[in-house]
Amino acid sequence: MEAEGLIAHDVLAVVLRITGTVPSVLLWQRAREPQDGRWALPGGRLGAAEDVEASVRRHLAEKVDLAEVAHVEQLSVFSDPHRGPAPRRVATAFVGLVPSDADPAVPADTAWHPVDALPPTAFDHGDITRAGLERLRAKLSYTNIGFALAPEAFTISELRRLYAAALGHRVSATNLQRVLTRRGVLVPTGTTAAPGPSGGRPAALFRFSERALRVTDPFATLRPPSCDPSGSS
Amino acid sequence: MEAEGLIAHDVLAVVLRITGTVPSVLLWQRAREPQDGRWALPGGRLGAAEDVEASVRRHLAEKVDLAEVAHVEQLSVFSDPHRGPAPRRVATAFVGLVPSDADPAVPADTAWHPVDALPPTAFDHGDITRAGLERLRAKLSYTNIGFALAPEAFTISELRRLYAAALGHRVSATNLQRVLTRRGVLVPTGTTAAPGPSGGRPAALFRFSERALRVTDPFATLRPPSCDPSGSS
DNA sequence: GCAAAAGTGTTCCCCGTACACCCATGT
DNA sequence: ACATGGGTGTACGGGGAACACTTTTGC
Numbered sequence: 215m216e217a218e219g220l221i222a223h224d225v226l227a228v229v230l231r232i233t234g235t236v237p238s239v240l241l242w243q244r245a246r247e248p249q250d251g252r253w254a255l256p257g258g259r260l261g262a263a264e265d266v267e268a269s270v271r272r273h274l275a276e277k278v279d280l281a282e283v284a285h286v287e288q289l290s291v292f293s294d295p296h297r298g299p300a301p302r303r304v305a306t307a308f309v310g311l312v313p314s315d316a317d318p319a320v321p322a323d324t325a326w327h328p329v330d331a332l333p334p335t336a337f338d339h340g341d342i343t344r345a346g347l348e349r350l351r352a353k354l355s356y357t358n359i360g361f362a363l364a365p366e367a368f369t370i371s372e373l374r375r376l377y378a379a380a381l382g383h384r385v386s387a388t389n390l391q392r393v394l395t396r397r398g399v400l401v402p403t404g405t406t407a408a409p410g411p412s413g414g415r416p417a418a419l420f421r422f423s424e425r426a427l428r429v430t431d432p433f434a435t436l437r438p439p440s441c442d443p444s445g446s447s
Numbered sequence: 448m449e450a451e452g453l454i455a456h457d458v459l460a461v462v463l464r465i466t467g468t469v470p471s472v473l474l475w476q477r478a479r480e481p482q483d484g485r486w487a488l489p490g491g492r493l494g495a496a497e498d499v500e501a502s503v504r505r506h507l508a509e510k511v512d513l514a515e516v517a518h519v520e521q522l523s524v525f526s527d528p529h530r531g532p533a534p535r536r537v538a539t540a541f542v543g544l545v546p547s548d549a550d551p552a553v554p555a556d557t558a559w560h561p562v563d564a565l566p567p568t569a570f571d572h573g574d575i576t577r578a579g580l581e582r583l584r585a586k587l588s589y590t591n592i593g594f595a596l597a598p599e600a601f602t603i604s605e606l607r608r609l610y611a612a613a614l615g616h617r618v619s620a621t622n623l624q625r626v627l628t629r630r631g632v633l634v635p636t637g638t639t640a641a642p643g644p645s646g647g648r649p650a651a652l653f654r655f656s657e658r659a660l661r662v663t664d665p666f667a668t669l670r671p672p673s674c675d676p677s678g679s680s
Numbered sequence: 681g682c683a684a685a686a687g688t689g690t691t692c693c694c695c696g697t698a699c700a701c702c703c704a705t706g707t
Numbered sequence: 708a709c710a711t712g713g714g715t716g717t718a719c720g721g722g723g724a725a726c727a728c729t730t731t732t733g734c
Contacts, residue, residue, distance in 0.1 A: 219492050220453035223537055259452050262535065265526040291524055291539045293498040302495065304456055306524045371686075388687080389724060396722080413733030414685030604713075621714080622697060629695080646706030647712030 222303050225270040226257035226339070228289065228346030229278065229310040231326060232363055232379045237350070238326040239343050240277060240312075244336055245323065248299050253327065254336035255343065257305070266306045274310065277324050282316040285309075285362035285427060289346055298337045309346040311362035314376055351381055356431035358399040361422035369407050369417035397430040399423055455536050458503040459490035459572070461522065461579030462511065462543040464559060465596055465612045470583070471559040472576050473510060473545075477569055478556065481532050486560065487569040488576065490538070499539045507543065510557050515549040518542075518595035518660060522579055531570045542579040544595035547609055584614055589664035591632040594655035600636050602650035630663040632656055 229240040241253040258273040260266060267288065271280060289307040297303070312318065320326075327333055329347050332340055353359040354377060363376045373394075374387040394400040401423045406416040462473040474486040491506040493499060500521070504513060522540040530536070545551065553559075560566055562580050565573055586592040587610060596609045606627075607620040627633040634656045639649040 219455060219495070221456050221493065222452060223454050223456065260454065260526070260537070262452070263528055265528060266524055266537070288523060290521060291499055293493070293539070295496055295498060304493070304499070306526070369686085386724075386726095388726085391687080393723070409685075409732050411733080412684060413731090414683090415687075415731035417686060602713085619697080621699090624714080626696070642705055642712075644706080645711060646704090647710090648704035648714075650713055 223260040224257055224303055224305040225260055225266050225273060226255045226305050226307045226342060227270050227274050227310045228255060228343050229312060230350055231312040232314045232376045233326055235379050236328045237347060237380050238328050241327050242324040249336040252336040253333045255339045270308045277320055278318040282312050282318040283310045284313055285311045289349055292338060292342060307342050309349050313365050314363060315365035354380055356429060358422060358428050358430050361425045367403050367419040367421050369419060371417060399430055456493040457490055457536055457538040458493055458499050458506060459488045459538050459540045459575060460503050460507050460543045461488060461576050462545060463583055464545040465547045465609045466559055468612045469561045470580055470613050471561050474560050475557040482569040485569040486566045488572045503541045510553055511551040515545050515551040516543045517546055518544045522582055525571060525575060540575050542582050546598050547596060548598035587613055589662060591655060591661050591663050594658045600652040600654050602640050602652060604650060632663055
């Protein structure tokens with residue numbers, strides 16, 4: 215099929231953002247065959263002088279302000295020979311996260327869609343989207359990746375809403391604050407937000423101590439002995 | 448550089464196996480330029496009618512008996528434009544695991560090398576190997592991936608040796624048994640091994656309850672409420 | 681004062697760790 | 708008997724979950 219085994223390599227981005235109480239993904243509507251009218255993930259061809267991460271950032275810049283994308287990480291390669299029409303294409307997919315307060319301007323053909331109610335998607339982009347959300351959910355548990363979903367400063371209630379939306383289940387504000395504080399990923403700013411129209415105590419504002427990915431829960435089990443981390447027998 | 452943006456796509460396998468008290472990787476020695484004499488990971492060109500996983504299995508079959516490879520999973524894409532000489536190549540790397548009792552016949556140019564004492568490696572294969580070992584170490588903590596390092600049946604002492612070698616630190620046989628049993632990944636076979644020449648109580652033999660990857664430690668934190676797993680507010 | 685929203689204190693319990701102690705076999 | 712290696716019982720502690728209670732605001 216391909217001349218001499220050379221294959222077109224694409225990059226794709228699953229850009230996620232919490233909208234209201236659900237996670238949404240950035241999709242654009244195709245306006246030509248194949249898959250005319252269907253919704254596709256942003257992305258494009260890998261260029262000659264860039265690695266896949268640089269490439270996905272370049273393509274993403276056509277759809278959103280890159281400054282709004284707080285985190286990008288590689289997800290997986292999708293290479294089923296029949297994942298699209300000929301000619302054959304291999305794609306490296308990424309996950310990108312946009313804070314909930316950023317509402318980047320997007321082109322007319324582009325929009326956010328709740329992941330649990332996707333419109334007709336192009337090729338295997340629906341599967342890739344769901345894989346991206348699963349990655350986010352897993353990392354919320356044992357890393358500080360929440361920084362990429364949250365505004366610079368936020369109340370615990372807002373953070374609870376973001377975590378609950380991303381995870382798809384209720385989250386206790388009490389325990390969320392305690393866990394993240396204990397791990398040192400959450401620090402108070404010292405300022406407070408104004409109460410709502412119906413009153414209530416003003417909420418303290420917090421921020422993430424770092425805005426880069428860090429594993430905060432070195433897995434519970436099979437950790438090295440408390441002292442003397444050397445030796446293997 | 449490439450005609451019309453078409454790129455050669457390779458697959459590579461970091462095949463790991465516990466040898467003695469250290470993890471080793473399967474490498475073959477190149478016998479022509481570029482990188483003549485250096486040691487490389489098994490792999491090759493992605494074919495037209497296969498996805499990357501099928502491809503890596505096909506290439507691996509040239510070096511080892513595939514039946515001995517108990518687990519294969521995708522690792523990452525390596526795509527730095529300067530990761531090798533022109534023409535440009537993109538590689539999808541995999542991790543493969545071989546049980547310690549299997550000692551597959553390998554071609555004359557191929558051998559196992561301890562990961563912490565690699566010979567001169569070709570291209571970026573040393574980095575890829577270390578990334579593969581890191582993946583194994585992480586998954587040992589929260590999955591049943593040990594099944595791919597262990598024989599069909601084994602004593603707790605043998606299993607302890609495998610975990611200690613892979614993780615690079617001491618592991619308590621007592622707690623290893625308890626943790627894995629509590630998670631239901633380890634089941635007794637009912638038989639025992641013969642004691643060594645110096646006596647000692649005969650060891651009970653165990654096996655893994657499943658020989659397919661399963662996440663056994665749904666992360667400690669941020670799990671859904673104990674009851675009523677629905678709703679998100 | 682009362683409702684509403686935020687934050688804290690307390691208790692419970694799971695589960696990994698550490699370590700002492702008991703069991704089965706060879707010489 | 709006693710040494711050697713295998714297995715079990717038990718106590719400790721960290722940390723997440725649940726929930727009651729206090730604090731601060733608007734009306």
